[in-house]
Each structure stands twice: as structure tokens, then as C-alpha cells.
Amino acid sequence: MPNRLEHESSLYLRQHRDNPVDWYPWCDEAWERARAEDRPVLVSIGYSSCHWCHVMEHESFEDPEVARLMNEHLVCIKVDREERPDVDQIYMEAVLRLSGQGGWPLNMFCRPDGRPFHGGTYFPPDRRFGRPGWGEVVLAVVRAYREQGDEVEDMASRLTRAIAARPELPDEQVAGRDALVTLCRKLQQTADARHGGFGAAPKFPTPTNLEAILTARGMGLPDGGAFDQVVFTLECMARGGIYDQLGGGFHRYSTDERWLVPHFEKMLYDNGQLLRVYANARRASGDDGLRWAVEETVGWLEREMLAPDGALRASQDADSEGEEGRFFVWSPAEVEAVLGPERGRAFEKAYGVTAAGTFEDSGRNVLAQATGVPREAFAAERTKLLAARGERVPPETDGKCIAAWQAYAIGGLAAAGSAFDVPAWIERARELADFALTRLSDGGRGLMRIWDGQRTRVPAFLDDHAALANALCDLHRASPEPRWIEAALELAGTIGREFWDPAARDLFFSAGEDSSLVIRPSSDSDGATPAGAGLAVLALVRLGALSGRTDLREVATAALETHGPVLARAPLHLPTMTRAAALHDAGIGVAVVIGPAGDSRVEALARRARALLGADDHVVTLAPGERPGWLDPAWLEGRVPGTDAPTAWLCRGSVCSLPATDPAGLELPPAA
Secondary structure, eight states: OOOGGGGOSOHHHHTTTTSSSOEEOSSHHHHHHHHHHTOOEEEEEEOTTOHHHHHHIIIIITOHHHHHHHHHHOEEEEEETTTOHHHHHHHHHHHHHHHSOOOSSEEEEEOTTSOEEEEESOOOSSSBTTBOOHHHHHHHHHHHHHHOHHHHHHHHHHHHHHHHOOOOOSSOOOOOHHHHHHHHHHHHTTBOTTTOSBSSSSBOOOHHHHHHHHHHHHHTOOOTTHHHHHHHHHHHHHHSTTBOTTTOOBOSEESSTTSOSEEOOEEHHHHHHHHHHHHHHHHHHOOOTTHHHHHHHHHHIIIIIBOTTSOBOOEEOSEETTEETTTTOBOHHHHHHHHOHHHHHHHHHHHTOOSSOSBTTTTBBOOOOOTTOOGGGGHHHHHHHHHHHTTSOOOOEEOOEEHHHHHHHHHHHHHHHHHTTOHHHHHHHHHHHHHHHHTTBOGGGOBEEEEOSSOEEEEOOHHHHHHHHHHHHHHHHHSOOHHHHHHHHHHHHHIIIIIEETTTTEEBSSSSOOTTSSSOOBOOOOSSSOOHHHHHHHHHHHHHHHHOOHHHHHHHHHHHHHHHHHHHHOGGGOHHHHHHHHHHHHOOEEEEEESOTTOHHHHHHHHHHHHHSOTTSEEEEEOTTOOOTTSOGGGGTTOOOSSSSOEEEEEETTEEOOOBSSGGGOOOOOOO
16 A cells, blocks of 8 residues: 555655655654654655666665664655755765765654764665675664663764854855866866866766856956866867757766766756856857757757646656666667667767667767867757657656746856847746746745646755846846846845844854754755855845845845855855855946847847857946836946947956947046
8 A cells, every 4th residue: 555655746756655664754643653652753855757766766675674774763754855855965974974975865863852873874684895794784773772772862962052153263254266276277287188077977968167167257256267168178078978869858977077977967957057068158158069969958848848838847757667767778779779770880880889788888878079070060860760769668757846946047058048049938937937926926925846737845945046136137237127137136035034043143044943854954065066155146246236235235145255264265165155145245246238128239249249258247227217126226337328329338347348338449448
């Protein structure tokens, strides 16, 4: 019989509904039972497209004897980390403190009051890989809980104090552009000059690092060659196996140094961020050579990830038919069955298909485009293979919409539409933003994190508010409708009211206290996605400069003071906040274009301004005499066209260019 997860809307939880484990979702009932029966609690966390989560489920949670053991001694809670990142963040920090290693599945044992005392990530069904078997772990935990209660209490107390503790930092300071220079140089020291990327295998795209380097480039800061490495990396990724050569879109990460063999799940957050990175690299370099990767990734989003209601789905699984990557890999025989022997062999040579195979000694291959092969050379063959692949059993798609992830796609599409001059992509960003501002808001409760296709759930966290505020700034930069900035300013105000703690002088991940959590989680470091605090400071810096609102500026400055020592010493932990600190130091760029609405000359000046300014800067178009309430009046001082022709000014901080009526005459002012 299905367990309690049968009626949950989370795909990940529903994947466990037929387990013989007596799972609870995250709820008060589970904790009340644990307290009443004095049982340890297992909090088991994962997500629907997590390969090792599936492995542990099949090996252990589907085993009736293991389930009997768990049901007899534990209260077991299943958590979708994408829905409850606050819960995940608390217990991930705990397992990192215990073992120095994190990841998913995350399995944490807690006292009935939620305090963790033991845990880890994946456990095999029996002792192997140097790890104890899962049943062995459960028995040892239960025995310790019953027979060594004082030691368990001591561990729970010490571990909870550790994850709640705030680091003691030296005197507050505001980091600036120097921290961004340091970040670029430190990254460049790890550059792989042969295969692209930074560091060794496994290789993650890490868009937050790439964005920071692109920001430094836009400011003209010395980067030690990091910008050239970014451009090279984007080329290597797009031609590698981490990129879906048939269907478009990027897989999660590469297991090897060549970007060849990925973990095959596709996450919306990776692809939304990478669209913005590729767009901004194109703007900075002027090179249109990777346009195809952006076009194909947008095509994948619209073909496979866009729901009829306007939501973007969260992710696609790595597994199909019980095997990781089965949907994506090819043998020579499979290729030639579709393309014929002659064109099949030519394609195999161009895309690295061999009889030996490149994927797990299976004789099957991950497609990767050889250097020097023009993208258009095998367009017809890729179309045929994509159609043939469509006859296979596809990986499962997690249909929930997550506010922050949809925001990454909005920003990516807006930036790509602007950089590559594709109005349809900007229009898609507008539609997605409309969805976020209507369907992801729930009456008087404000922004919500999850849309499950029928209703919203889970109040939005700091990253949701901050990601959407930044995305709306990006959209306004590409499509200057006042409503985008007005909505972004509302979100920024919410960040200051609900997530900023004046006493701690810091931003917290959740709004207010939650009695179901053992601590109130603060923002963590950047990872696959930006840390919420870094995103929030970035949004506050951008919007505070544009609007002149002192409340936004004060929160941004105070947060940068709090984190200044970390940014100065270890900027690689917080690349998004380091980027925000540099922008705060240099001053946000603002282009003001004044001319009649609908005049093509206004758009020509705005287009030139977008090409010159940084990705986080603003472009404002106004009719003569217009004075919007959301714009700091200081940006309009002296902005009176000398003729009837539309006129533009480019400013950074307090330094502005001379007025220009011809796009060719528009230039960036010198850096202050």
C-alpha cells in the first residue's frame, strides 16, 4: 500500500510513495510522534533528478527488511530539498561539520527536538566503498540513542551550537573592486588551459564564477587572463558531452576533465544562468560564434520545459529505464540505423562515437563535437537522431515551478535576447515574468516558492526574492517597461523588511523564525546557484542606485561591511557578493535616453547603451519631461536635450558622458 507520500505534490516525495518505509513529509505530526515515543528522527533529503538518491532508494528504502528496521525504531521524514532549501541548508551544514563532505541523498539523524547528532550522504545496503551498510548504521544509531543518551545529547548540543554560530570576524570593512581582482586571479591560477574550465574533475559550469569574471571585464579590471579562459571554457562546454548535442541544454556537470561524460540530469537553474553567461560573454567579446548553443538551449526550454500555463519546469532526470544516461548515449549501430552507413560513419567521426564507447564500458557513447567541425555540417543528421531519440523512453521531468529558478531563466532570456538581438527571447522573458508576478504570488502572503501546476506552496525564501528582483532588472534593461522596476523595488523592500536582521547586521535565508526549524538559517556560500545574501545585495545595490532609496542602500552597505573580511580574504566563497561589492564600489552604470516614445532613434541609442554598459547596469528610456517616481531625480539633473533629436547620456556613479544624439558618438565615461 502507498505510504503517506502518495498525495504529496512533490515529484521527489511521490517517487517514494510505494516504499515500505513509513515516510512522513516534513510536518508537525512527525515531530510530535517522535517526542511522544522518544524516537530518533531520520531526515532524508534529496531531489527528483538525483541519481544517487534513486540508487539508495532502490537498494535500501525498497527493501522490506530494511524498511521494517527503520519503521520499528525511527520516525522517518522525506524532504524535497528544492521545496525546502531551508531544511536542507541546516542539515547539510551539520553533515559537513561531521564528515567534511556533503551531497545528496542527505541522511541526518536527529533528536525529537530536531537537533542533529549523526548523519551522512549515500550509504550502501551493505559495507562497501569504505562505508558501513545502511542497516548497520540504523542499528548503531538506535543503540547509541537508547544506551548512550548522554553522549547523543552532548553531540546534538555541540553540533547545533556549531551550525548556529556566526564566525568571529575582524573589524567591519567594505570590500571593493580589489576583491573582484583577487577572485579573478585566484580562479585563473586553477585554469585548465587544455580543456577549459577552472580546477580538475569533476567539473561544474559554476556560472557564479563566470559572471564575476565577466563583471571584472566590464569594469576594465585586470583579470590575469580569466576573461579569455571564460570564452575558451564556454566553447569547450558547448562542444562537449556536458552539452546535449542533439536536444540543446546543459547537463549538471562533467565527471571528467574534458567535459565529456556528464551526470545527465538537466537543471533549470544551470541553464537559466548559463544563458546569461553566454549572452554577456558575447556582448563583452563581440564574438557571435556560440549563438547556436544559446539558440538550441532556448529551444530545449521551450520544447521540453515550458508548461502550458507559462511555468518553467524544474528539472529532467538523469535516469530512464532504470539506467543513468540511457536516453542520451549511442552505439555506432544505433547511429548507422538512423543515418545509414556512409553518413553514420562520418557523424561518428565528428562526434566521437566508437565501438569501444565512452560511457561506462557499455559500448555506447556520449556525443561531443570534435574541434574544427562546423555546427552546420551535421544539422540534418542531428535532427534525424533527435527524432529517433524521441522514440526512446524519456527521463522523467519534475513539473514544479520554483520561483528562483524561473527567475534565472527570465534573466538569461532577457540578456540573450538583448545580446543576440532576438526580440522573441525578450518576449518569452516577459511572459515568464508575468507568470511569476501573478501565479507565484498568493494574495496577501506575497511571493511563494513553488507552483505545482494547481496552487502555490511554501513561502518564498531570500534567494527567490533576490533572484526575481535581479531578473526584473535584467528584463527592464532589455525591455524598459516601468512595471518591471516597480515590481523589483517591491521585492527589494520585502528583502529589507523580512530577511534583514539589524541586530545581526546580516541577511537570513528565511523570513522570520520558524518553530519547525532548530535554527534560523543564514545564507550559505555560492555553489551551483548564487548564495541568497549575495543575490540580495546585488539587487539592493542595483536598485538602490537607480531609485536613490536610502533604505536599500543602507542594507546593502551594512551587509557588505559584515561580509567584507570574507570577501577580502576568500572571495571565491562568495563570488556573487564579491561582484556586488565591486559594483557598489565603482558605482552602477545608468544610461538615460530621452526622446519621443516609439521613435526608432531612441531604440538605436538604447541598443548602443546596452552594448557598452555592464550586464548589471541600467538603461532608462523616457519621454521628454517624464519624471517617474521610481527613478532617482539625480539621474535627470541637467538631462535636457539640446535639440529635438533623441539624446542619451551614459553615467557611472557621479561621472557622465557628454550627451549624444548619434549611437556612434555614445561612449562610456572614464572610471572614477
